[in-house]
Amino acid sequence: MPDIERVLTEIEDNQDRAIGKLLKLISIPSVSNEPSGREGILRTAEWLVRELGAIGLSARVVPTEGHPVVLARSPGGSGASRPRLLFYGHYDVQPVGDPASWTHPPFAPKLIPQDGMTRFYGRGASDSKSQLWTFIEALRAWNAVEGEFPGEIVVMLEGEEESGSPSLAAFVAAHKDELACDAAFICDAEMWTAGQPAITTQLKGLLHERVTISAPNPDLHSGHFGAVAANPIRILSGILAGLHDEQGRVAIDGFYDDVKALPAHVRALWRDLVRETDPADAIDLSGGMTEAGYSPIEAMWGRPTVDINGITGGNQGPNERSVLPGTATARISFRLVAGQSPDKVRNTFRKHVGARVPPGCTVEFTGTGGSTAVTLSQDSPFLKATARGLTAEWGTPTVLKGTGGAIPAVQQIDELLGVACILVGFILPGDAIHAPDENYDTERLRRGARSWVRIFAELGRLQ
Amino acid sequence: MPDIERVLTEIEDNQDRAIGKLLKLISIPSVSNEPSGREGILRTAEWLVRELGAIGLSARVVPTEGHPVVLARSPGGSGASRPRLLFYGHYDVQPVGDPASWTHPPFAPKLIPQDGMTRFYGRGASDSKSQLWTFIEALRAWNAVEGEFPGEIVVMLEGEEESGSPSLAAFVAAHKDELACDAAFICDAEMWTAGQPAITTQLKGLLHERVTISAPNPDLHSGHFGAVAANPIRILSGILAGLHDEQGRVAIDGFYDDVKALPAHVRALWRDLVRETDPADAIDLSGGMTEAGYSPIEAMWGRPTVDINGITGGNQGPNERSVLPGTATARISFRLVAGQSPDKVRNTFRKHVGARVPPGCTVEFTGTGGSTAVTLSQDSPFLKATARGLTAEWGTPTVLKGTGGAIPAVQQIDELLGVACILVGFILPGDAIHAPDENYDTERLRRGARSWVRIFAELGRLQ
Numbered sequence: 001m002p003d004i005e006r007v008l009t010e011i012e013d014n015q016d017r018a019i020g021k022l023l024k025l026i027s028i029p030s031v032s033n034e035p036s037g038r039e040g041i042l043r044t045a046e047w048l049v050r051e052l053g054a055i056g057l058s059a060r061v062v063p064t065e066g067h068p069v070v071l072a073r074s075p076g077g078s079g080a081s082r083p084r085l086l087f088y089g090h091y092d093v094q095p096v097g098d099p100a101s102w103t104h105p106p107f108a109p110k111l112i113p114q115d116g117m118t119r120f121y122g123r124g125a126s127d128s129k130s131q132l133w134t135f136i137e138a139l140r141a142w143n144a145v146e147g148e149f150p151g152e153i154v155v156m157l158e159g160e161e162e163s164g165s166p167s168l169a170a171f172v173a174a175h176k177d178e179l180a181c182d183a184a185f186i187c188d189a190e191m192w193t194a195g196q197p198a199i200t201t202q203l204k205g206l207l208h209e210r211v212t213i214s215a216p217n218p219d220l221h222s223g224h225f226g227a228v229a230a231n232p233i234r235i236l237s238g239i240l241a242g243l244h245d246e247q248g249r250v251a252i253d254g255f256y257d258d259v260k261a262l263p264a265h266v267r268a269l270w271r272d273l274v275r276e277t278d279p280a281d282a283i284d285l286s287g288g289m290t291e292a293g294y295s296p297i298e299a300m301w302g303r304p305t306v307d308i309n310g311i312t313g314g315n316q317g318p319n320e321r322s323v324l325p326g327t328a329t330a331r332i333s334f335r336l337v338a339g340q341s342p343d344k345v346r347n348t349f350r351k352h353v354g355a356r357v358p359p360g361c362t363v364e365f366t367g368t369g370g371s372t373a374v375t376l377s378q379d380s381p382f383l384k385a386t387a388r389g390l391t392a393e394w395g396t397p398t399v400l401k402g403t404g405g406a407i408p409a410v411q412q413i414d415e416l417l418g419v420a421c422i423l424v425g426f427i428l429p430g431d432a433i434h435a436p437d438e439n440y441d442t443e444r445l446r447r448g449a450r451s452w453v454r455i456f457a458e459l460g461r462l463q
Numbered sequence: 464m465p466d467i468e469r470v471l472t473e474i475e476d477n478q479d480r481a482i483g484k485l486l487k488l489i490s491i492p493s494v495s496n497e498p499s500g501r502e503g504i505l506r507t508a509e510w511l512v513r514e515l516g517a518i519g520l521s522a523r524v525v526p527t528e529g530h531p532v533v534l535a536r537s538p539g540g541s542g543a544s545r546p547r548l549l550f551y552g553h554y555d556v557q558p559v560g561d562p563a564s565w566t567h568p569p570f571a572p573k574l575i576p577q578d579g580m581t582r583f584y585g586r587g588a589s590d591s592k593s594q595l596w597t598f599i600e601a602l603r604a605w606n607a608v609e610g611e612f613p614g615e616i617v618v619m620l621e622g623e624e625e626s627g628s629p630s631l632a633a634f635v636a637a638h639k640d641e642l643a644c645d646a647a648f649i650c651d652a653e654m655w656t657a658g659q660p661a662i663t664t665q666l667k668g669l670l671h672e673r674v675t676i677s678a679p680n681p682d683l684h685s686g687h688f689g690a691v692a693a694n695p696i697r698i699l700s701g702i703l704a705g706l707h708d709e710q711g712r713v714a715i716d717g718f719y720d721d722v723k724a725l726p727a728h729v730r731a732l733w734r735d736l737v738r739e740t741d742p743a744d745a746i747d748l749s750g751g752m753t754e755a756g757y758s759p760i761e762a763m764w765g766r767p768t769v770d771i772n773g774i775t776g777g778n779q780g781p782n783e784r785s786v787l788p789g790t791a792t793a794r795i796s797f798r799l800v801a802g803q804s805p806d807k808v809r810n811t812f813r814k815h816v817g818a819r820v821p822p823g824c825t826v827e828f829t830g831t832g833g834s835t836a837v838t839l840s841q842d843s844p845f846l847k848a849t850a851r852g853l854t855a856e857w858g859t860p861t862v863l864k865g866t867g868g869a870i871p872a873v874q875q876i877d878e879l880l881g882v883a884c885i886l887v888g889f890i891l892p893g894d895a896i897h898a899p900d901e902n903y904d905t906e907r908l909r910r911g912a913r914s915w916v917r918i919f920a921e922l923g924r925l926q
Contacts, residue, residue: 033782095780097682163782204686208783216747219560219898223667223798223868226770227762230750233703233771233793240700284679286823287693299690307689308696308777309786315773315794317558319496319626320671320831322796322868323772323897330696331778333785335686360749368783405686405785434786435682 002146002460007453010141011446018449019111019120019442021051022133025091026109026122032067032092032163041067041159044091048157055140057155062175064167067092067159071178074153083151083382083459086181086419087139088409089132090161090188093124094434101436111442118442125440126431131187132157134426134448141449142456150456154179158409161188164206164369165408172416182420183382183459184413189425191444192273192399197390197451199383199400200423202266202301205336205373206406207346208309210366211236211353212329219314222324230361232328233313239356240330243306247292248299250306252352260339262302266402270297273399283429301402305335306349333369335404342370374411380420385462389455390424393447424455465609465923470916473604474909481912482574482583482905484514485596488554489572489585495530495555495626504530504622507554511620518603520618525638527630530555530622534641537616546614546845546922549644549882550602551872552595553624553651556587557897564899574905581905588903589894594650595620597889597911604912605919613919617642621872624651627669627832628871635879645883646845646922647876652888654907655736655862660853660914662846662863663886665729665764668799668836669869670809671772673829674699674816675792682777685787693824695791696776702819703793706769710755711762713769715815723802725765729865733760736862746892764865768798769812796832798867805833837874843883848925852918853887856910887918 011018030044031037045061045068052059052072059072070091096106104112104121111118135155142150156179160167172179192198213232220229245251290299299305313328315321334345350365357363377383378400387398407423414421426448432438474481493507494500508524508531515522515535522535533554559569567575567584574581598618605613619642623630635642655661678693708714753762762768776791778784797808813828820826840846841863850861870886877884889911895901 033784034780095784097786101681206686206785210783216749218564218895218900220746221868221897222770222772222796223669224763224866224892225746225751226796226798227766227768227867228748228751228753228759229746230748230752231771233774234707234752235750237700237703237771237774240697241704244697283683283688283692284823285691285693286679287698287821288688288691289693289697290691296691300687303690305690307685307785307787308694308700309685309784310778310788311696311700311774311776311791312779313774314771316775317497320673320794320796321496321557321772321897322669322770323560324770325773326898328774331783333685333689333783335689358750360747403687404690405684429687432681434684434784435789437681 002150002457004453004457007141007145008450010145011137011449011453014141015442015446018133018137019445022130022445023109023120025129025133026124027107029107030092030124030159031095032160033095041092045070045159048091052136052155055136056143057153064171066163066167069159069171070157072155074149083183083462084181085151085459086154086156086179086184087135088156088158088184088186088413089135090128090158091132092159092162094127094162096123097436103437119439121437121439123438125438126427127433127438128161128188130440130445130448131425131427134445135185135187135452137449138452138456142453150460154181161407161409165412168409169412169416172412176416179417181417184417184419184421186407186410186413186421186423187425188407189423190403190427192401194428195394196396197394197398199387199398200403201376201378201400202402203374203410204404204406205340205342205371207334207336207342207370208368209332209346209349210329211332212327212364213357214327214362214364216360218326220324222322226324229324230358231324232361233325235358235361236313236328236330239353240308242356244289248289249291250304252348254348255304255345258339258341258344259304259337262298266302267298269400270301271295273297300404302337304337304340307333307335309333335406336373338373338375340373342372346370371406371408371411374414376414376421376423381462382420382459383422385458386422386424386455389458390451393451393454465613465920467916467920470604470608471913473608474600474912474916477604478905478909481596481600482908485593485908486572486583488592488596489583489587490570492570493555493587493622494558495623496558504555508533508622511554515599515618518599519606520616527634529626529630532622532634533620535618537612546646546925547644548614548922549617549619549642549647550598551619551621551647551649551876552598553591553621554595555622555625557590557625559586560899566900582902584900584902586901588901589890590896590901591624591651593903593908593911594888594890597908598648598650598915600912601915601919605916613923617644624870624872628875631872632875632879635875639879642880644880647880647882647884649870649873649876649884649886650888651870652886653866653890654888655864657891658857659859660857660861662850662853662861663866664839664841664863665865666837666873667867667869668803668805668834670797670799670805670833671831672795672809672812673792674795675790675827676820677790677825677827679823681789683787685785689787692787693821694787695824696788698821698824699776699791699793702816703771705819707752711752712754713767715811717811718767718808721802721804721807722767722800725761729765730761733764734758736760763867765800767800767803770796770798772796798869799836801836801838803836805835809833834869834871834874837877839877839884839886844925845883845922846885848921849885849887849918852921853914856914856917
């Protein structure tokens with residue numbers, strides 16, 4: 001029997017070292033979504049290979065069509081009785097956006113005492129470098145104390161999650177044998193609250209559409225022609241303003257056609273959750289438009305949505321200009337639920353927009369991404385063991401939750417490997433992921449690593 | 464009596480030289496509206512001083528709070544019987560915008576045979592370097608042939624017209640005595656058609672408003688919070704889409720309160736013009752929203768408008784991002800007609816927008832500019848002499864037209880000097896002013912200079 005308490009003590013005794021390593025990892029910029037990020041991506045992958053090697057795994061950088069995957073395995077000597085466990089994380093990060101909107105530098109994290117905790121700020125601090133570091137630290141501690149890993153371990157760290165995982169499906173298909181496992185842990189998910197752990201069992205699908213409206217003329221002088229010629233910003237604004245009705249429903253004909261209604265027991269579960277606490281506490285919802293008839297939780301996790309992620313048109317300079325622009329562009333994304341097909345939603349949207357572009361003007365669409373929603377089994381023994389491990393560490397029941405986020409890896413591992421996927425993570429709404437001043441705290445790093453030790457112990461008991 | 468034919472021949476004989484000088488002027492970037500433009504502005508001003516000196520005027524660069532004015536005078540020896548004539552032009556240009564949208568480089572003009580004409584492309588090619596060069600070349604030729612200028616001449620070349628002329632009023636007030644004249648020619652205006660000259664007697668007022676909507680939260684992950692939290696782009700789009708009703712009227716309460724109706728004789732004049740030809744021929748109006756009940760000409764010249772000149776919010780990067788932005792900004796401008804006060808329109812607009820920002824969200828306004836509409840007398844003998852001169856050169860009646868543009872210089876010279884302002888110019892809609900591939904042709908440069916010679920001759924006959 002493994003000595004869990006000694007493994008937990010190993011984690012406690014090596015906190016500073018773990019934090020130091022993680023801050024180093026955050027300090028290497030690894031933006032997957034901008035061409036200039038490539039060099040940092042490669043440095044990060046190589047750094048991770050060295051660190052995974054140092055804890056006793058056999059690690060390598062595996063090239064893909066896009067950014068490489070870091071792949072690591074525990075040493076041979078498989079006993080048929082040991083669980084085969086796959087750990088997925090992603091080492092790439094979102095772009096910084098406007099650097100001026102960061103209070104703390106995005107790639108120079110340091111420890112800052114704040115609100116009775118020790119925080120660190122940086123792009124990737126929460127999403128997802130701390131997440132992957134929790135299971136790496138737990139694997140290190142387990143091996144250090146027990147002299148072996150808690151099963152046959154495969155670690156797969158992706159470099160394109162924030163770009164929609166364009167190369168992952170091909171990678172998983174090509175490495176199916178190496179990735180074969182009894183359970184796959186996707187560590188890129190949220191806790192329920194700061195004190196209560198969660199497993200995410202329901203994810204939305206996602207697709208992006210870029211829409212450019214062009215007037216029949218190029219840029220014109222707005223004083224001369226604004227009164228009579230087409231303004232693509234006005235046309236685009238009308239289309240965007242009409243994407244929702246006054247009830248917060250998506251006002252695109254046919255958008256809800258294939259949507260499966262939320263099962264009554266899920267709604268009941270989620271309504272109960274809402275009564276106890278609200279994960280959106282850190283977020284001010286005023287001015288928002290939650291779909292009528294649904295709670296915020298139901299809307300976030302269980303209802304399809306359309307979001308406007310960006311808009312650009314006309315004068316972008318420091319001073320005012322009397323220009324009537326020739327084009328205007330919006331970036332739109334759809335979050336899909338069970339039953340909806342990305343291709344069908346895309347076509348429905350394009351038809352909707354096309355019908356609203358006046359004669360003489362034109363519209364161009366650029367679609368990217370396109371994943372369906374995923375509902376994971378809540379009955380797998382691996383998921384139940386994981387929930388027991390989390391509950392043991394945090395002292396409160398583990399919540400089975402949904403998310404508005406999409407993680408293509410889940411869909412692809414679920415489909416291609418045909419194995420139980422379990423989404424565990426320690427992200428909180430206040431972490432400002434995808435936003436300026438993204439941050440995390442040392443306490444969640446410590447307890448995240450401890451959580452994995454408890455989970456390993458529960459998984460060992462399954463045999 | 465001056466020998467007009469010899470002066471015209473002098474212009475014909477020196478065309479290549481005049482074109483060469485003008486191309487050199489266009490090649491010096493003089494963007495007033497961007498901090499990086501300062502150096503080019505100063506080089507342009509100094510170049511103009513040298514050229515004005517070379518034709519016999521006494522010229523200097525006069526500093527202002529912003530960019531300098533180039534001021535030049537004919538040599539002393541004023542005869543009381545000679546007309547005192549002020550020529551206004553502006554040597555600054557609009558920003559280039561996206562350089563990739565130019566087919567021709569914006570600051571390297573060369574002669575290109577095209578459609579039976581010789582064209583040259585560049586920022587400022589039409590607005591307004593060719594315009595000011597027409598009267599400089601005419602003054603040069605007149606002095607070369609006659610040994611004197613066609614009156615007491617003052618040339619005032621502004622460097623901030625494309626920035627809304629922020630320093631001009633103070634300059635005119637401070638140099639009132641030097642600028643005293645019988646008639647002021649503002650050479651920054653359009654012809655009626657390629658074959659028919661025009662004098663502009665009615666200009667709109669102008670004000671700019673920048674509007675930023677902020678959500679209660681900074682940037683968020685749109686997958687997590689798009690379904691429930693405020694999206695400033697959506698809110699802003701709704702406001703922009705609601706600026707016009709379905710009749711193309713401005714849907715801001717009180718916007719039309721002080722608008723003076725177009726006089727019946729002006730409407731009749733303009734309707735006749737529309738029947739003969741259409742200055743918007745080069746512009747495709749499909750997709751535009753001309754105010755119901757008005758012809759395009761009436762809407763452009765005689766009805767107040769609101770234009771959206773720019774919009775920015777959320778993701779501006781090369782790839783898609785699931786961001787729910789914290790802010791979104793639009794740049795708006797209003798074109799005012801007689802009776803409307805810029806301050807009142809500004810306040811009306813801000814109140815309108817403020818009432819449409821949902822609780823919890825905020826709005827910030829940055830206002831710039833603010834000029835009233837100007838209606839110039841059509842009865843001045845100087846204007847009538849100018850019309851005769853133009854008609855003599857072009858062989859067709861001179862049209863008295865309006866414009867949707869605003870030229871602060873006109874308002875300020877009109878008010879501060881109390882003198883007849885006459886707007887003459889040779890710009891055409893196809894010149895793409897304020898747009899990529901701005902251009903002009905050598906024929907209009909030649910006939911523009913000839914037009915001024917004819918005008919000088921008519922003005923001389925007034926004495």
